[in-house]
Amino acid sequence: xxxxxAAQMRELDRQTxxxxxxxxxxxxxxxxxxxxxxxxxxxxxxxxxxxxxxxxPGNNGGDxxxxxxxxxxxxxxxxxxxxxRPDQLQGDAARNFAIASALRLPCQVFDQPGRIPALLDxxxxxxxxxxxxxxVDALFGTGLTRPVEGHFLDxxxxxxSLHENNSLPVVAVDLPSGLNSDTGAVLGGAVxxxxxxxxxxxxxxxxHHGGPQVGRVERVDIGIPAKLVARAGLxxxxxxxxxxxxxxxxxxxxxxxTNGHLLIVAGSxxxxxxxLLCGRGALRCGTGLVxxxxxxxxxxxxxxxxxxxxxxxxxxSSRWLSVEDYDLIKAAAEGKHSLVLGPGLGTxxxxxxxxxxxxxxxxxxxxxxxxxxxILAAHPEVIRRPAGPRVFTxxxxxxxxxxxxxxxxVQ
Numbered sequence: 268x269x270x271x272x273a274a275q276m277r278e279l280d281r282q283t284x285x286x287x288x289x290x291x292x293x294x295x296x297x298x299x300x301x302x303x304x305x306x307x308x309x310x311x312x313x314x315x316x317x318x319x320x321x322x323x324p325g326n327n328g329g330d331x332x333x334x335x336x337x338x339x340x341x342x343x344x345x346x347x348x349x350x351x352r353p354d355q356l357q358g359d360a361a362r363n364f365a366i367a368s369a370l371r372l373p374c375q376v377f378d379q380p381g382r383i384p385a386l387l388d389x390x391x392x393x394x395x396x397x398x399x400x401x402x403v404d405a406l407f408g409t410g411l412t413r414p415v416e417g418h419f420l421d422x423x424x425x426x427x428s429l430h431e432n433n434s435l436p437v438v439a440v441d442l443p444s445g446l447n448s449d450t451g452a453v454l455g456g457a458v459x460x461x462x463x464x465x466x467x468x469x470x471x472x473x474x475h476h477g478g479p480q481v482g483r484v485e486r487v488d489i490g491i492p493a494k495l496v497a498r499a500g501l502x503x504x505x506x507x508x509x510x511x512x513x514x515x516x517x518x519x520x521x522x523x524x525t526n527g528h529l530l531i532v533a534g535s536x537x538x539x540x541x542x543l544l545c546g547r548g549a550l551r552c553g554t555g556l557v558x559x560x561x562x563x564x565x566x567x568x569x570x571x572x573x574x575x576x577x578x579x580x581x582x583x584s585s586r587w588l589s590v591e592d593y594d595l596i597k598a599a600a601e602g603k604h605s606l607v608l609g610p611g612l613g614t615x616x617x618x619x620x621x622x623x624x625x626x627x628x629x630x631x632x633x634x635x636x637x638x639x640x641x642i643l644a645a646h647p648e649v650i651r652r653p654a655g656p657r658v659f660t661x662x663x664x665x666x667x668x669x670x671x672x673x674x675x676x677v678q
Contacts, residue, residue: 268486269496270503271468273409273448279467279499283491291359294489295326299333301487302440302464303341306334306401309462309483310436314342316400317393321422323406323444324351329360330440330466331405332367339372344397347374348386350406350422380418386425391433401436402426404458406444409470414455415445423456430459439463442470443480450678451475467491471503476678517553526555527604532596532625533637534561535618536586538611539568541637545610546576558603560596562587587613590620597629606631609639618642623649630655637665644668 271279283289307313320335322328328350335345347367353376356364367374377386393399404426406419415423423445429435437460442448445457451472461482465473466489473481518525529549533542539561546557559569559578566580579599583591600606608625612618619642626635626643632655635643640661643650650669661669663677670677 268469268505268507269501270471270474270505271496271499271501272471275499275501276409276448276467276470279491279495282495287492287495289490291326292362294491295329295333295359295363297489298330298440298466298487300337301466301489302330302334302403302438303337305462305464305485305487306338306403306438307341309485310401310438312341313338313400315344315397317344317346317397318400318403319346319348319390319393320403321348321406321426322350323419324355324360325408325410326358326360327405327408327410327440327444328356329358329363330408331403332360332363334403334405334440335372336363336367336370338400339370343400344393345372346389346393347372348389348422349374349376350378350419352376352378377418377422380421382418383421383425383428386422387428390425390429390435394433394435399435401438402429403438403440404444404460405440406458408441409448411445411447411454415457416455419444420456423458427456427459430461436461437482439481441466442472446472446476446480448472452678453480468496468501469505474505521555523555526553528556528558528602529554529605529607530558530560530596530600530603530631531607531610532560532588532621533607533610533612534559534565534569535588535611535613535615536562536565538613539565539572541611543569543572545607545636546573549607550575558599560588560592560599584615584617587615587618588621589615589617590624591617593621593624596621596625600629600631603631605633607634607636609636612638614638614641619645626654626657627652628654632656632658634658634660636660640665641668644671647671 318338320331322331339345430437439460443458443460448470457480463481463484549557557576563580564585569578581592583589622639622642663674666677667674
């Protein structure tokens with residue numbers, strides 16, 4: 268499933284409304300109704316129960332107002348907490364508020380800070396009258412770019428308190444309020460959701476730092492034409508069931524020799540754990556055989572810690588790998604299917620020379636990680652000269668070094 272940035276989603280909305288002619292009210296209606304369908308699928312029927320909608324100033328709040336109206340039609344008891352004055356609403360959100368008002372849906376305006384106790388008391392009172400089905404976070408969507416503060420932050424804290432202390436389910440509309448849609452960064456404070464219903468396309472922020480906040484992420488179609496999405500130039504993507512189904516099922520007669528042999532060039536004094544964890548992960552994801560190439564004096568650690576793997580003790584140095592080990596590693600790589608280079612490797616000059624040679628001379632597919640990335644960052648002219656397929660797996664600090672940038676910019 269392709270990911271859409273905030274700017275790309277704005278443009279998709281604009282094209283759908285202005286070029287295709289599908290009104291924004293229809294998109295909002297589709298979004299709200301699809302959200303209610305998912306709420307019921309995940310948390311059960313809404314009939315006879317309270318649904319509290321926390322509605323903000325923009326289209327996200329408008330989606331929340333559609334949700335309130337929809338659950339009302341299904342026999343629920345909606346209650347709207349409006350975080351702006353009604354006269355501050357605009358466009359489709361204002362029109363949906365007018366419909367909610369005509370239906371006399373209960374609503375309280377909370378547009379001043381310091382009212383968390385009143386918010387909490389109201390929700391808990393409603394819960395005693397008709398048990399709360401869910402709390403709907405419709406405060407902010409993909410347009411949020413600055414830290415949340417004031418009464419909006421109060422509302423986020425209220426939602427989180429009810430979620431944590433009273434076990435009330437929270438449903439986020441498109442994106443948990445307080446998250447940056449493109450980066451997942453928390454902007455002042457963020458709602459902790461159990462379910463996030465995202466519209467049209469998932470957002471990068473669902474899968475970056477936003478992971479702990481989003482809960483279960485479900486995408487729904489709101490009517491944006493597929494041809495617009497296809498030409499939008501979306502670049503990021505997640506693996507979905509259709510992609511995963513391309514992987515062959517494991518045969519029933521497999522054995523250790525039928526699922527590849529991985530060579531891990533890793534480890535140095537004080538950093539054997541990184542290499543061992545790498546080997547364990549490889550085995551858990553289905554690799555048939557795993558071998559380590561490690562410094563001579565550290566080999567007993569690997570022999571004792573991992574009964575499922577093999578190891579090759581390299582003699583050039585007792586504490587770290589050296590370029591003098593290259594020929595032995597080259598020989599060990601014969602017959603292997605892939606190579607991991609870097610976890611816990613260290614950055615000694617002799618180790619750096621080894622990394623550069625393996626990167627530029629060994630044709631095996633390589634996962635390049637950790638200290639191998641740090642070494643390459645110091646030799647950028649080498650990065651474009653791989654001898655075979657390479658996959659980089661940097662964390663933000665390593666990525667910053669590779670790009671000659673900062674961690675903040677990467678984040």
